[in-house]
Amino acid sequence: MNIVEKILARASGEKEVSPGQIIDARVDKAMMHDLTGPRVIDSFREIGVKRVWDPDRVIVIFDHDIPPSTIKAAELHKKVRNFVREQGIRHFYDIGRGGVCHVVMLEKGHVKPGELIIGADSHTVTYGALGAFATGVGATDMAAVLATGSIWLRVPETLKFEVNGKLQRRVYAKDLILYIIGMIGSEGANYKAMLFSGQAIRDLGIDGRATICNMSIEAGAKAGIVEPDEKTIRYVKERAGEPITPVRSDDDAEFAKIYEVDASQLEPQVAIHPSVDNVKPVSEVGDVEINQGFIGTCTNGRLDDLRAAAEVLKGKRVKDGVRLVIIPGSQGVYHEALKEGLIEIFVKAGAIICGPGCGPCIGISRGVLADDEVCISSANRNFVGRMGSPKSKVYLASPATVAASTIKGKIVDPREVD
Amino acid sequence: MKVEGKAVVYGDNIDTDIIIPGRYLVLQEPSELAKHAMEGVDPSFPERARDGVIIVAGRNFGCGSSREEAPVALKHANTKCVIAESFARIFYRNAINIGLPILEASLRDKASNGDLLLVDLVSGIIENKTREIRVQAKPLSPLAIEIISAGGLTKYVRKKLGLE
Numbered sequence: 001m002n003i004v005e006k007i008l009a010r011a012s013g014e015k016e017v018s019p020g021q022i023i024d025a026r027v028d029k030a031m032m033h034d035l036t037g038p039r040v041i042d043s044f045r046e047i048g049v050k051r052v053w054d055p056d057r058v059i060v061i062f063d064h065d066i067p068p069s070t071i072k073a074a075e076l077h078k079k080v081r082n083f084v085r086e087q088g089i090r091h092f093y094d095i096g097r098g099g100v101c102h103v104v105m106l107e108k109g110h111v112k113p114g115e116l117i118i119g120a121d122s123h124t125v126t127y128g129a130l131g132a133f134a135t136g137v138g139a140t141d142m143a144a145v146l147a148t149g150s151i152w153l154r155v156p157e158t159l160k161f162e163v164n165g166k167l168q169r170r171v172y173a174k175d176l177i178l179y180i181i182g183m184i185g186s187e188g189a190n191y192k193a194m195l196f197s198g199q200a201i202r203d204l205g206i207d208g209r210a211t212i213c214n215m216s217i218e219a220g221a222k223a224g225i226v227e228p229d230e231k232t233i234r235y236v237k238e239r240a241g242e243p244i245t246p247v248r249s250d251d252d253a254e255f256a257k258i259y260e261v262d263a264s265q266l267e268p269q270v271a272i273h274p275s276v277d278n279v280k281p282v283s284e285v286g287d288v289e290i291n292q293g294f295i296g297t298c299t300n301g302r303l304d305d306l307r308a309a310a311e312v313l314k315g316k317r318v319k320d321g322v323r324l325v326i327i328p329g330s331q332g333v334y335h336e337a338l339k340e341g342l343i344e345i346f347v348k349a350g351a352i353i354c355g356p357g358c359g360p361c362i363g364i365s366r367g368v369l370a371d372d373e374v375c376i377s378s379a380n381r382n383f384v385g386r387m388g389s390p391k392s393k394v395y396l397a398s399p400a401t402v403a404a405s406t407i408k409g410k411i412v413d414p415r416e417v418d
Numbered sequence: 419m420k421v422e423g424k425a426v427v428y429g430d431n432i433d434t435d436i437i438i439p440g441r442y443l444v445l446q447e448p449s450e451l452a453k454h455a456m457e458g459v460d461p462s463f464p465e466r467a468r469d470g471v472i473i474v475a476g477r478n479f480g481c482g483s484s485r486e487e488a489p490v491a492l493k494h495a496n497t498k499c500v501i502a503e504s505f506a507r508i509f510y511r512n513a514i515n516i517g518l519p520i521l522e523a524s525l526r527d528k529a530s531n532g533d534l535l536l537v538d539l540v541s542g543i544i545e546n547k548t549r550e551i552r553v554q555a556k557p558l559s560p561l562a563i564e565i566i567s568a569g570g571l572t573k574y575v576r577k578k579l580g581l582e
């Protein structure tokens with residue numbers, strides 16, 4: 001069996017499982033946030049169970065609309081807070097305590113290799129960075145998980161991406177995953193799992209692996225995953241403390257398809273509005289003037305991302321007429337960035353720093369776009385209207401490319417800004 | 419289980435931000451969400467859907483976020499069924515869980531806006547009454563039919579737990 005099948009076999013109490021099989025799996029952790037939480041709670045009440053199956057396995061994180069920008073949002077927060085208290089949920093990250101849910105989950109040790117994690121958010125796939133099988137569901141599915149501790153799943157086929165070669169200077173995990181999505185298309189992995197392996201993946205830190213797994217959903221994947229190695233074990237031990245038994249693929253494991261990618265050939269990549277799979281090397285994007293840059297999110301709001309942006313922005317200014325919004329992915333990232341002097345570099349460059357959270361990523365607050373405005377963003381989606389007006393445009397790229405573009409006022413190769 | 423409605427045809431990659439933009443997610447009421455259904459591509463949809471419609475679309479319908487508000491908005495705008503060439507997986511689960519029937523079939527060349535469609539959810543047979551043609555959709559899985567017949571996932575779970 002491969003790593004995905006092994007995790008699902010363990011979770012469902014079966015000796016062996018194979019793609020296509022429907023299983024009833026026990027869930028190790030369940031995560032929800034301020035935006036999906038209220039609907040989960042409604043469905044949970046509808047089911048009529050009094051207590052969640054295991055309050056210590058439930059993690060609740062506020063990030064989507066924080067601090068609340070409307071009275072309605074504040075009311076929804078209150079509703080979730082009351083539920084957390086009523087159910088005795090200890091792992092609750094209120095405003096100022098956490099940050100973007102998928103950044104916090106890894107950082108605070110809520111993810112361990114081999115676990116099955118279900119989140120009421122599509123980017124739950126991020127946790128594959130640590131060798132867990134993690135997938136996103138809607139509110140009613142999550143309510144059923146809270147009520148029963150289990151979920152039905154179809155065992156997915158697994159696509160293997162063998163990535164070798166060394167990434168060039170100022171080419172990052174983000175460029176790699178954009179390239180892969182461009183290659184297989186926005187439903188190239190629909191219903192399937194994506195396993196990322198090879199030397200280029202092993203060379204990445206956990207932050208880079210998180211970026212890659214995070215965007216597997218953009219190809220439709222049910223999960224993205226990296227086999228755990230020493231880096232994984234070190235990362236998890238520092239945070240989760242408890243012993244872990246990593247699961248890896250057998251030598252004779254089967255995959256639906258194997259793709260080979262040469263990382264050394266890549267230049268920085270950009271996903272052109274409004275499709276995440278219309279990906280071009282930055283040299284072929286043409287002249288695209290921008291109004292805003294945004295660095296943050298569950299894709300690229302981690303410390304390595306802010307470091308990459310700071311390297312480009314150090315001693316430079318964001319061009320007049322352009323604004324740069326930077327949102328550290330979590331309180332932890334924010335604190336580290338302060339200590340390392342990254343925040344000072346950003347402020348001096350003329351960027352605005354907002355408190356950890358999702359920010360303008362889903363067009364709710366703190367940097368939404370007007371008609372005809374163009375934004376280059378380090379996030380994961382550039383759908384029509386994603387960041388505000390349906391007439392605005394969003395291009396996706398790495399934090400370094402975003403930073404360089406705000407200096408020049410148009411989309412540029414970060415290697416041109418030295 | 420049969421449903422009927424006039425066809426409304428859309429293209430590929432109708433994502434969840436098109437179906438219900440993020441800024442409306444605080445409107446928890448299904449009827450409020452329904453007023454903005456499909457706003458990203460067709461602000462007139464709620465008006466067109468009033469008497470009951472069947473959405474016909476291309477590939478990858480519902481890609482993007484896990485927001486259950488997407489199928490909820492469509493259902494409460496009076497969408498009787500969504501027929502697409504393929505669905506993104508979270509949308510697929512959500513639709514079944516909240517009781518919005520969906521079927522996988524290639525219908526784009528076989529239906530235009532306004533055609534009257536009759537859909538048998540169990541057999542997967544779709545009849546275009548205007549053009550007098552029939553198409554066989556991929557049938558729903560036995561589990562999906564069980565969940566839909568129970569009246570959605572919450573009721574299905576209640577039954578399983580012996581609360582019903």
Ligand code: SF4
Pocket residue numbers: 063064100101102121123297298299357358361362379380
């Ligand atoms: S940062 Fe964006 S993509 Fe990530 S969880 Fe928040 S809204 Fe979703």
